[in-house]
Amino acid sequence: MTSPILQFGTSRFLQAHADLFLSQAMAQGQDVGPITVVQSSGDATRATRLSGLVGAYPVRVEGVQNGTEIRQTITVTSIARTLSTALNWADVVQTFTNDTKIVLSNTGDSGFTPQPADSADSFDQSMSYPAKLTLLLRARLAAGGAPIQIMPMELIVDNGAVLKRRVLELAQGDAALIRYIEQDVIWVNSLVDRIVSQPLEPAGAVAEPYALWAIEDQPRLTLPCVHPAVQVVKSLAQIEALKLFVLNLGHTYLADNWLAQQGPDSILVRDLMADPDTVAALRTMLQTEVRPAFAAAGLATEFDAYVPTTLDRFANPFLDHRIADIAQNHQQKITRRIAAMCDWAAEQGDTSPKPTLSAIIARNKDLT
Incomplete structure (x- = not known):
C-alpha cells in the first residue's frame, strides 16, 4: 500500500487532530491517505506509542459545545505504517522520494531549532527537522523532482514560510535544489487548534470537541481532506x-x-x-x-x-x-x-x- 501522506511527529495532538480528520474523511470514501507516521526524535521510550498507532486507536472527545454535552469515542484508522528516523532512515527516504504527496509535521516547540549537525552532508539523527527535510528534498530531486506539498503544523506564525526560509538556508550552494524548493515545493501556512488534554495508552488521546485546521489559500494548494474542521482562509x-x-x-x-x-x-x-x-x-x-x-x-x-x-x-x-x-x-x-x-x-x-x-x-x- 502506498502512503501519499508522510507525517513527522507522533504527538497526541496529531492523533486527535489531523490523523482523526483524515480517518473520518477516508471513512466517507474520500480518496485521501493513508498516513505514514515518522518519529523524528529517535526517542526509544516512545516505541510502544509508535506501534500502537497502526491499525486503530481511540480518541475520546469530551466537553460542552453550543450548550450540549459531548462524550464520544472515535476510532482512528488512518495510519498504515510507522517509521523512525533513528532506525529506518533509508525507508523514510524511500517513502518520501517515491510515495509522498503531502508532508505534515508537528515536531514540538524546539523542532525547528538549529542544531550543530544541520550543516552535515549526510544524515545525522541529531539534526533538526528542517535539516532532515532538506536531505529528503535533495533525495527527491535526485529521483526526478516530482512536486510535493509541505504543511507544517507547528505553532509558529507563517510556519510554512519559516520552514521554507530555513530549508533554503541549508540548501545554499546547491542551485538545483534551491530552484526545486522555489518552483516545485508548495509551502503551506496553517494554524491548528484543539486542546488535547491527555494521552491514552498505548496510543490515542482525550480531546475537546472544538477543533480547527485553518489553511492559508495559495495557488496549487491541495487540501489533505474535506472536513468541517478544515477551513481555507485568505489570511491567517x-x-x-x-x-x-x-x-x-x-x-x-x-x-x-x-x-x-x-x-x-x-x-x-x-x-x-x-x-x-x-x-x-x-x-x-x-x-x-x-x-x-x-x-x-x-x-x-x-x-x-x-x-x-x-x-x-x-x-x-x-x-x-x-x-x-x-x-x-x-x-x-x-x-x-x-x-x-x-x-x-x-x-x-x-x-x-x-x-x-x-x-x-x-x-x-x-x-x-
Whole structure:
C-alpha cells in the first residue's frame, strides 16, 4: 500500500487532530491517505506509542459545545505504517522520494531549532527537522523532482514560510535544489487548534470537541481532506493573533504562575479555573494588557467574542489538562506567545503598559 501522506511527529495532538480528520474523511470514501507516521526524535521510550498507532486507536472527545454535552469515542484508522528516523532512515527516504504527496509535521516547540549537525552532508539523527527535510528534498530531486506539498503544523506564525526560509538556508550552494524548493515545493501556512488534554495508552488521546485546521489559500494548494474542521482562509493573521495571543498566551500565563508558586504536578487547568481569584487575574490581564493591542489592530469585537469561548474551553469539566504539560518548553512558549504579543502590540501602535506580561518575560529571561 502506498502512503501519499508522510507525517513527522507522533504527538497526541496529531492523533486527535489531523490523523482523526483524515480517518473520518477516508471513512466517507474520500480518496485521501493513508498516513505514514515518522518519529523524528529517535526517542526509544516512545516505541510502544509508535506501534500502537497502526491499525486503530481511540480518541475520546469530551466537553460542552453550543450548550450540549459531548462524550464520544472515535476510532482512528488512518495510519498504515510507522517509521523512525533513528532506525529506518533509508525507508523514510524511500517513502518520501517515491510515495509522498503531502508532508505534515508537528515536531514540538524546539523542532525547528538549529542544531550543530544541520550543516552535515549526510544524515545525522541529531539534526533538526528542517535539516532532515532538506536531505529528503535533495533525495527527491535526485529521483526526478516530482512536486510535493509541505504543511507544517507547528505553532509558529507563517510556519510554512519559516520552514521554507530555513530549508533554503541549508540548501545554499546547491542551485538545483534551491530552484526545486522555489518552483516545485508548495509551502503551506496553517494554524491548528484543539486542546488535547491527555494521552491514552498505548496510543490515542482525550480531546475537546472544538477543533480547527485553518489553511492559508495559495495557488496549487491541495487540501489533505474535506472536513468541517478544515477551513481555507485568505489570511491567517486574524486567527493566528487570537489563537496565539489569547488562548495560548492565557495557557502560558497560567503555567508561569504555577511554576512561580511551585504548584503540584497534579493541578489541572480546570482546577485553576475553579478559583475565582485566578480567573479574575486572568481576565484582568487579558482586558488591560492584551485587548488594547487587538483594539489598535481593529479587532476588538473579535477579541471580545473569543475570550469567553477561550475561558469556557479552559474550564471544560471533562478534560484532565495538566498545567505541568503546558509548562513544558516554557521558555520557547514565552518567546512565541508573550514576547511576540508585546512586539505585535507595538507594531499595531499600542503603547499601553503591560506590567504582568513584562514581568513574566523579565523573570524568565533571568532564569535562562
